[in-house]
Amino acid sequence: MTIDEIIGFMQGLDGVLAVTPAPGDGSPEISWGDTFFSYSPDGAVPATAQPFATIVTKDYPGDESSLLDRPDTFRVNVAAGKDMFREWTGHAPGEPVIDTAAGVSDAVTAHPVYGSAGWLAVVNPGPRTDAAVRLLLREAHRLARGRHDRRKGPAQGR
Template structure:
């Protein structure tokens, strides 16, 4: 899977706002080159909606365990929700991660920073995780859409 394939998949979902910060757009420099997906059916920048998935291409301070400083390495982070998180990891999100190999590629893992909030992560999704990654992205989209609909009536 490539970053472009993931972005194209997300753009095909109704109401997804894709933000890809770049120089000159007012975003923090550290976010340049990364991609953020939010549910925003009016296709305007969300004021309160948090992203339900991201693609990051570099280490952030305090988030180095995925080893995104390797060439051609990126991480898809997904707000999977409690049920999907338990299904994929075998433990509840509020329990500490039992896995210290978050830099492993092509494997679904608890997110190294946001796992306790039900986020999953895949570093360089490939043949073993392509289907699961798309399924988890779709599930996170469904959760974000349902949350939006509850809040807006």
């Protein structure tokens, strides 16, 4: 999967806002070129809700284990929830997970920093993880939509 394929897939889900910071838009320079996905049926950047998935194209301070500073390397990060996290890692979020796949491409792993919050990650998703990434993104979208609907109440939901 390419970054553009992931963005296209995400834009096909209802209420998804994809934001890709760039120079001149007021965003921090470190975020330029990355993409953040939020559930926002009104199209506005949510003031309080965090993105439910991201694509990062470089190492961030304290998050270098995926080795994203290699050429043509990116990581898709997904807040897929505790059930999916347990299914893919064999552990509950917050339990110690031995990460033997640091920097390995096309494998579903616990997010190197946010795994304790139930985030999963895939470096350079490819043929082995294409279906898994789509499944995880759909689940993260479903969970984000549910959180949004609970905050808005039944009259203002979708």
